[in-house]
Amino acid sequence: LTGSRLTTGLDQHSAEYAQHGLEIEADLRQRCPVSWSSNHGGFWAIASHSTLSQTLRDRDLCSSRKEFDENGARGGLMIPSNTGYRMVPDETDPPEWQDYRAILNPPFAPPAIPKLEPKIQAITSEVINAVIERGTVDLVRGIASPVTAITTLEILDLPFEDWKFYAETIHKTPYDGRNPVVKAGVAAIYAKIRRTVSERKVSPGNGLIDYLIRARVGGEPFPDNIIGDMIYQLLVGGFDTTGALLANAFWYLDDHRDEHKRLITDEKFLQTATEEFLRWGSPVIALGRTAKVEMELQGQRIEAGERMWMMYRSANHDPEVFENPEQVDLSRFPNRHVGFGMGIHRCPGSKLARAVFRAVVRQVLARMPDFAIDREESRRYPALPTVNGFITLPARFTPGPTVDSGFASGLPL
Numbered sequence: 131l132t133g134s135r136l137t138t139g140l141d142q143h144s145a146e147y148a149q150h151g152l153e154i155e156a157d158l159r160q161r162c163p164v165s166w167s168s169n170h171g172g173f174w175a176i177a178s179h180s181t182l183s184q185t186l187r188d189r190d191l192c193s194s195r196k197e198f199d200e201n202g203a204r205g206g207l208m209i210p211s212n213t214g215y216r217m218v219p220d221e222t223d224p225p226e227w228q229d230y231r232a233i234l235n236p237p238f239a240p241p242a243i244p245k246l247e248p249k250i251q252a253i254t255s256e257v258i259n260a261v262i263e264r265g266t267v268d269l270v271r272g273i274a275s276p277v278t279a280i281t282t283l284e285i286l287d288l289p290f291e292d293w294k295f296y297a298e299t300i301h302k303t304p305y306d307g308r309n310p311v312v313k314a315g316v317a318a319i320y321a322k323i324r325r326t327v328s329e330r331k332v333s334p335g336n337g338l339i340d341y342l343i344r345a346r347v348g349g350e351p352f353p354d355n356i357i358g359d360m361i362y363q364l365l366v367g368g369f370d371t372t373g374a375l376l377a378n379a380f381w382y383l384d385d386h387r388d389e390h391k392r393l394i395t396d397e398k399f400l401q402t403a404t405e406e407f408l409r410w411g412s413p414v415i416a417l418g419r420t421a422k423v424e425m426e427l428q429g430q431r432i433e434a435g436e437r438m439w440m441m442y443r444s445a446n447h448d449p450e451v452f453e454n455p456e457q458v459d460l461s462r463f464p465n466r467h468v469g470f471g472m473g474i475h476r477c478p479g480s481k482l483a484r485a486v487f488r489a490v491v492r493q494v495l496a497r498m499p500d501f502a503i504d505r506e507e508s509r510r511y512p513a514l515p516t517v518n519g520f521i522t523l524p525a526r527f528t529p530g531p532t533v534d535s536g537f538a539s540g541l542p543l
């Protein structure tokens with residue numbers, strides 16, 4: 131620690147952070163819950179639950195807004211800012227943000243989820259049907275990825291056969307987003323979304339895309355680029371974070387077989403377990419903000435315009451709030467985790483994510499009860515700046531029968 135600013139060498143993009151992130155976060159929380167790092171253009175790391183909550187609850191303190199100019203991008207959720215696209219609504223501020231959330235909340239609100247559940251069940255059944263007779267599966271590429279991707283495409287009303295086109299790029303953006311191949315993949319997704327929006331204006335479908343096209347704010351439709359940015363955010367939100375939640379849960383359950391039966395038979399236990407996996411695994415590790423005003427946090431003076439790194443996983447492992455935070459307690463209650471964020475940008479997809487998570491966990495545990503992960507061959511994301519995911523989780527299990535999923539013609543898996 132040096133100078134008047136508590137300064138550390140925190141580098142969230144480093145291999146060291148990917149390997150020892152929990153220890154690094156524990157050290158920050160203990161020694162300097164608000165600290166400065168000069169890496170990546172300089173940013174404040176906000177590591178404790180109380181400071182993170184206090185800062186994000188007040189919508190006037192921080193900005194999520196991303197802007198583009200001749201030098202590239204400024205602000206937004208990534209540090210350093212990423213160019214090429216903008217997440218809407220996540221990289222916007224009120225009052226603009228308000229218009230987007232007002233439109234996005236209803237389709238993800240609690241009453242909408244029970245209507246989606248039979249479809250989520252059917253997609254999960256069909257995805258497992260495709261592998262159940264084989265006895266081997268990659269729990270990421272063979273289960274978590276297709277279920278989350280196809281469910282999102284179902285909600286948007288986009289063709290299922292494109293799920294790999296979207297998923298292959300989207301799963302790489304969190305850890306390899308600066309790779310030109312991944313950037314070209316994002317550009318191709320945007321081009322496809324733009325084409326689809328134009329087509330759907332002429333021949334409307336029945337999904338969330340069409341709902342966004344029909345939406346009016348003050349009598350005006352959203353511009354096409356905003357609709358595209360919203361669809362991209364929904365694809366990312368729907369695919370990668372829920373996939374990471376499932377992958378972390380499988381990793382844990384592989385090693386804790388005594389808890390499987392209760393997860394399928396005791397709905398309350400499955401509910402508390404879902405929250406505990408969100409806390410412990412923290413699919414979204416951290417995201418950026420920009421200070422809107424000068425503020426003092428934990429004795430550190432933050433200047434307006436400086437970047438801030440909101441460390442959700444660190445907050446979720448804060449011993450001030452969670453007893454034995456490193457211990458997974460699937461009955462933990464209450465569980466004030468910030469796995470879905472905090473403040474105005476808190477995740478609107480949380481109910482959907484929980485529904486997908488439970489459907490997949492129930493069916494995997496019921497239909498492949500002896501699944502065993504090859505831990506040597508499993509691979510986590512090599513860098514963990516934002517999403518705590520796995521690239522692959524190969525597993526074996528005793529083959530079983532297919533079930534009637536309700537899909538007459540199957541899925542393009």
Ligand code: HEM
Nearest residue numbers: 219220367368371372375413414469470471475477479483
């Ligand atoms: C386990 C799964 C998920 C996790 C852990 C998660 C996590 C988060 C977090 C932490 C935020 C807040 C970002 C911030 O601080 O700026 C967020 C925002 C958001 N999430 Fe999720 N999410 C999940 C699933 C989903 C799903 C399934 C959808 C929709 C298909 C979704 C759509 C969104 C959107 C649109 C926002 C932006 C909200 C805003 O800016 O007001 N997420 N999510």
